[in-house]
Amino acid sequence: MNVPRHIAIILDGNGRWAKKKGMPRGYGHIKGCENLEKVCEYARELGVKYLTVYAFSTENWKRSRDEVEGLMKLFRDYLKKCIKISEKWQMKVRVIGEISAFDQDIQDSVRKLEEFSSQFEELHFQLALNYGSRNEIVRGVRNLLVKCQDGEITPEDVTEENFGDYLDTAGLPDPDLLIRTSGELRLSNFLLWQLAYTEFYFTDVHWPDFNREELVKAIEQYNRRDRRYGGIKGEKNV
Ligand code: IPE
């Protein structure tokens, strides 16, 4: 089995999973967070090198105050716990998104985790928090314009190849496979630049139920895809 080097996941369906069980949405998020730990383990075990997971979008602040507060508590606990997890699985953690919107203690935990795990190389784990692709692109363009204004670069210096250096995912390969759980067929503002040639896999399984078997199914399906990059198969570069 050809295991994708980089898998991106839109983990969706925590709320619906909980509702089906007659439980509050927050319970779904707790179970979803537990599942995230397991999926990191499976990905590493299967030989995935980069895993990028969408956990909270720039749009998710629109949820009820209760739900947002519950998620913040979950992030607080998870970011602390993730120090140990990163060591156990030798995973380098990078948080992508506009972190400055979070309370200071959450920002501190993010920096601490990133610093602590920076030495690990087994799995590169990107956690998207307060992430929105449009927000990321606008922040990147602003940084670029400042550099231009300061005379460090000229407009001609910006290319398709180096534009990605201005994004939160700078230095990472683009995802090979995108998985979205829970049946929605949209990107919801995730990695719009980076997914240009990624294969998409959608499943009706809700995130808390997305187990090792489901991950293998997604990879198997990916293996049946005929990946192309605009050329004709069998000819040079394809
Ligand atoms: C995904 O599950 C987690 C977050 C977006 C934080 P949802 O909370 O979106 O669950 P559904 O889609 O409402 O079932």
Ligand code: IPE
């Ligand atoms: C996308 O899921 C964001 C995350 C998974 C964090 P949503 O559940 O928020 O997306 P929509 O609202 O269904 O598009």
Ligand code: MG
């Ligand atoms: Mg959802």
